[in-house]
Amino acid sequence: MQLELPFPAEPPSGSDLTGSIRPRSGRLREVRLSGRVIPYWFRRASRRTIGIVVDQYGLTASAPRWATIAAVEAFVREQERWILKRLDERRRHAPAPFAWRDGAQLPYLGRTVALMRWRCGATRLTGERLQVPAIAFQSASRLRDTVLGWLKCCALALYRERAAAFAPAMGVLLPQVGLSNAASQWGSCAKRRDGGGRVLLHWKLVHFEPALIDYVVAHELAHLRHMNHSMAFWRLVNSAYPEHQWARRELRQRGPFIPDL
Numbered sequence: 001m002q003l004e005l006p007f008p009a010e011p012p013s014g015s016d017l018t019g020s021i022r023p024r025s026g027r028l029r030e031v032r033l034s035g036r037v038i039p040y041w042f043r044r045a046s047r048r049t050i051g052i053v054v055d056q057y058g059l060t061a062s063a064p065r066w067a068t069i070a071a072v073e074a075f076v077r078e079q080e081r082w083i084l085k086r087l088d089e090r091r092r093h094a095p096a097p098f099a100w101r102d103g104a105q106l107p108y109l110g111r112t113v114a115l116m117r118w119r120c121g122a123t124r125l126t127g128e129r130l131q132v133p134a135i136a137f138q139s140a141s142r143l144r145d146t147v148l149g150w151l152k153c154c155a156l157a158l159y160r161e162r163a164a165a166f167a168p169a170m171g172v173l174l175p176q177v178g179l180s181n182a183a184s185q186w187g188s189c190a191k192r193r194d195g196g197g198r199v200l201l202h203w204k205l206v207h208f209e210p211a212l213i214d215y216v217v218a219h220e221l222a223h224l225r226h227m228n229h230s231m232a233f234w235r236l237v238n239s240a241y242p243e244h245q246w247a248r249r250e251l252r253q254r255g256p257f258i259p260d261l
Contacts, residue, residue, distance in 0.1 A: 026060070031073050033080040038087070042072065050075045054086040055256060098259045100140040106130065106147070107258065109158075110209025115147065123150040148261060152179055155206035162210075162217045163199065170240050172224040179203045186251065187216045189223035197224050207258045208251075215247030 026043030040059035045051075050072055053060040063072045076083065098104065104115045111128070118131040123146060125131070136146040160177045167174040173196040180188065180200035191197040199220045205213050218241040226233035237244050 026062075029069075031076055033077065033084055036084070038083070040076070042069070052076060052079060052083065054083060054090065059083060059087065093257075098261055100143045100147075102137060107207040108151070109206065110212075115143070123147070144261065151206055152203045155179060155201075155203045158206070158210070158213065159201045159217065162214055163221065166214070166218055166221050166240055170218070170221050170225070170236060172221050173197075175199045175221070175224060177201065186255075187220040189220045189227075191224055191227060195224065204258055208254070211243070212247050212250055215241050215244055215251075218244070 026041045028039060029042050030037050030039050032038070038059060040061055042061050042063070044065055045062040047062060047064050049064070050067055051062045052075070053062070059076075061072050061076060098106075100115075102115060102117045105112050106115060107113075108125075108130070113125065113128050113130045116129040116131050117134045117137050119134055121131075121133060123130065123132050123136075130147070130150070132143065132146055132150075136143045156177070156179050159179075163177045164174055173194075175189070175196055176198040178198065178200050180202045182188065182200070182202060185202070186205060187199065187201045189197060189199050199217075201213075201216060201220065205216055218237055222233055222236045222240070225236060234244075241247070
């Protein structure tokens with residue numbers, strides 16, 4: 001089971017919308033909307049309806065195998081006002097590319113830390129400053145690799161700690177916990193026959209405050225007992241994390257605006 005990365009706004013009535021932080025696989029096509037040529041990714045999927053996604057990478061249309069291209073583009077045109085509005089909003093509010101340099105501001109566990117050059121030693125967090133060895137500043141790519149390595153190491157340690165805290169109260173065996181760089185979900189869960197399993201959590205959750213990370217951990221652990229989103233599943237999530245509706249809403253709203261590192 002997977003917890004999908006969220007779309008930040010309410011969809012128009014009758015449409016099926018999800019979101020992602022990377023363009024989905026498929027063919028690149030074009031459709032004309034109100035005189036504008038709009039590129040979009042088209043892919044076939046195991047689904048019963050046509051779905052559209054608007055994210056920072058543009059428009060994606062997903063369709064069941066029986067749907068023709070004409071039917072897909074007719075559906076897209078029905079939603080053209082909504083699509084163009086969202087594309088324009090994305091363009092206006094798109095975050096600037098992250099600048100890998102001394103003093104750059106980076107979100108970490110719900111607060112902002114500044115990259116700071118220092119003479120030696122390993123990368124470490126001191127107050128609101130992330131001290132990075134000076135040698136890493138020789139190039140943007142080296143600095144990026146150094147900081148991402150530190151972020152992922154911290155993320156994995158925290159995710160494992162939180163899973164260990166939630167598992168006993170939820171009545172599940174502690175699963176293996178690893179990092180994900182998935183295209184379309186914050187977390188995923190694979191269950192074994194013995195009740196154990198493996199949970200993967202997206203490393204970019206480390207940008208958010210621990211309360212939001214806890215929701216994703218609880219959500220995925222609940223799938224070790226219920227591999228669905230049934231009432232029983234949500235009762236289990238609620239028992240461990242009563243604020244799950246708030247957390248899900250926060251991820252929907254804020255997810256698309258984390259930096260693209």
